[in-house]
Amino acid sequence: MNKKLIDGNTSDVFLPRVSLVIPIYNGEKDLPSLINCLLAQTYPKQQLEYLLVDNNSSDRTLSILQKTVEKFPFLFRLEKENQIQSSYAARNKGIRAATGEIIAFTDADCYPQPNWLEMLVAPFINPDVAIVVGEIVSLPGKNLLEQFAACQQTLSQKHALAHKFCPYGQTANLAIRRQALQKVGLFRPYLDSGGDADICWRIQQEKIGRLEFAPEAIVQHHHRSTLQQLASQWRRYGRSHRYLHELYGVDLMREVTLSECGYRLARWLLKELPKDSIKALAGRASVVDLLSTPIGLFTARARTVGQRKAKLPEKAKIIERL
Secondary structure, three states: OEEEEEOOEEEEEOOOOEEEEEEEOOOOOOHHHHHHHHHOOOOOHHHEEEEEEEOOOOOOHHHHHHHHHHHOOOOEEEEEOOOOOOHHHHHHHHHHHOOOOEEEEOOOOEEEOOOHHHHHHHHHHOOOEEEEEEEEEEOOOOOHHHHHHHHHOOOOOHHHHOOOOOOOOOOOOEEEEHHHHHHHOOOOOOOOOOHHHHHHHHHHHOOOOEEEEEEEEEEEEOOOOOHHHHHHHHHHHHHHHHHHHHHHOOOOOOOOOHHHHHHHHHHHHHHHHHHHHHHHHOOOOOHHHHHHHHHHHHHHHHHHHHHHHOOOOHHHHOOOOO
16 A cells, blocks of 8 residues: 545555556657656556557657657656567567556557546455456547447447457556466467457456456547558457457357348348438438448458458467566
């Protein structure tokens, strides 16, 4: 326990040392906003360190990180992972350099709310809690694809927490007790997707501690704004399903065939679109509602392609140790 001044009195409160690990690859556009969000955190700075891990960026990321560390040396630390091009390898690099009892994670393109770390760390006061998952909320969408994803709550942790095999949290908003990592090992450095589920499942299967959801620990995130980005995102989801199937035997997602896409698009054109157009004219439906079927089919098909083509790399079976 640490001492904190509350209403003029010194009280015992739970303030463990926290290490926040952030993997960064070509993040120069996101870094100014991220750094401002980190500086605004309400968690006591003397109990906090930010480990910014450059993953072999080719833009101005490294230069920005170096200047940040020079300006705030008491708070920010720079690490480099140039051997393995993987966000999980970069996270492992940060974990090894961390000094905190609690290891938290987010991504460079996230916008943590000021009380994020305070809310994320609070459940660890219970010694049986090994993992805490915060919520991911979308930033206001600027175009149709972003608005569709926001309506679907694509990035919400509710999907990961409801997984039929075992709940987990996405690394955009996750914290793990250091002791748990010492027992089960770190991320699989050669995975390119699914590593967050894997590490949460290993901790829970070993019965090291339970997972708790902290809904008020919020980070905001932009959704994909182009079809190319959206397809890449959903192919990655498909690869993740394949990898976790091979590692844990979990069910694969049902494949969406081209013939099914054709049938459902025809039904949309002939039945759904006319009906929803009438609703739109009456102000009871939006453009997102009108186009949700074709966009949903596009993402489902991309996920199917990713799952079908993926194969777990042999090196992905490697688990690094602390």
